[in-house]
Amino acid sequence: MPSAETIAPWAPDWATHPGEHLAEFIEARGMSQAEFARLAGMTSKHISTIISGENPVTAESALRLERVTGMKDYIWTRLQAAWDLHQARQKERAKAEEWANWCREFPIKELVARGAIPDARRDMGRQIESLLAFLGIGSPAAFQSLVRGLAVQHRQSRAYTTSDAHVVAWLLLGERKARAMDIAPFSKEVFLEAVREIRSLTVKSPSEFEPRMRRLCRDAGVALIFEKPVPKTCLFGSARWLDDGRAVIQMSLRMKSNDHFWWTFFHEAAHILLHHGRTFVDDKGGEGDGVEEEADAWAEETLVGRRLFEAFKATRPCSAAEVTRFAADVGIHSGIVVGMLQHAGIVPHTHLNGLKARFAWADEVG
Structure with missing residues (x-):
């Protein structure tokens, strides 16, 4: 499972459409859009719609833009991909209010404290994104599929x-x-x-x-x-x-x-x-x-042997000495035997607890 850093790496919360860069280039060169379109072998309308953000920069467009502007084709396509992701992310965040109640079903505070997700509790959209990434699902609607998959x-x-x-x-x-x-x-x-x-x-x-x-x-x-x-x-x-x-x-x-x-x-x-x-x-x-x-x-069989334990229970043991002796005979801690006797109803839950060992790790994370 990835760490919180790899779950939600830093990314700027903004993007610019490649059309803005194209408009700046044309303006800096003192060209008209029509002149640039002729040089690129594209229609004026196509250039206009890229600049306005109505059309994306495709792989074919990027090749032509590189030849005229000198800016590498992969830069144009990366700008377009970043813009598309930004727009998709904004649409998802618009659903934050709708998904907020679902998000609150999870122990967010604990997940943050244990480094599973970053602390984005003041930004519901980011919080939901980090939770989805931790769960490995694309949307809240997929959570039940995750549950079924875990079976x-x-x-x-x-x-x-x-x-x-x-x-x-x-x-x-x-x-x-x-x-x-x-x-x-x-x-x-x-x-x-x-x-x-x-x-x-x-x-x-x-x-x-x-x-x-x-x-x-x-x-x-x-x-x-x-x-x-x-x-x-x-x-x-x-x-x-x-x-x-x-x-x-x-x-x-x-x-x-x-x-x-x-x-x-x-x-x-x-x-x-x-x-x-x-x-x-x-x-x-x-x-x-x-x-x-x-x-x-x-x-039970692995810890004490079922037949041995049945025979021991039949004696109705009630003293620490009896339990300690049996535990030593089978080679396990006497506290385990006490717990098994209590579970079987042979010994009350209030008796022989002094034979159990107490652990102080209940609030620790191993």
Whole structure:
């Protein structure tokens, strides 16, 4: 994804029709338009309409103008192209009022703060142009085509609602980072091995596991992106594929405890390994469907082993010692086990939280 500078490079907000330059040349030479037309082998009417801006300078006209004026043909055609673009841009900006409400559906302030678009909030026309460029669409009417093209399967919370505009903005913020990364071609086998090693990192601190995690994923062809959520969403994570066949796991760092963080990672890793080519976005407390249940089952099996966990749940564990012992036996952090027991309804959400590790990165952008 291009940077804000390449999205909206500086360009003057004006242009002159090549006819103005032609009129200046004729006047400077003391000619009449008819005299110039005869020298150029063109009709007086044609010269008159170029000067008035009614007719464009075509490639053929540019060749003739060069021969008489000495100004290169490509300069004439560039002047015409600049004029045409300026006129088209002015027409688009005239739609700014019509498109303003659509633009306001997006987290503009956040996109500016993260360098995705330039700060043009005082100029609605420029703001819309920069947003369209960030989204990679030609007009607001194309936004739903973008949404359909992403084919997002949204595991959405029952308690919260999110808009397509915010979800897509968050995904594209992550995609911008992913495309800038140098990662290997995707390998399912290598990624599966990477996930197994990452499981052993759950007992480490973020300063230890985070760089190793990123590297293992990168070497397997998966871009691991930490991108804080945008306002008015409860996004935890997503799994998707870029058009070059590489995968992206994007995590919002909304998770303030390690059980949520690690469950989200392994859930999204499951989507990458089990559901190739699809896009998944998960909200806080989202309800699962068949595919989501598959990802949950895979995450549980990978983290603790489903049979082992079922047997452990059957003992109705309620003490820190029991949980700590089981976590040590399976080789993961005890906080993850607490979170799984709470989710299963074995332990109240108010109990054993002291076993969880707390992360202070919820407001950071990775």
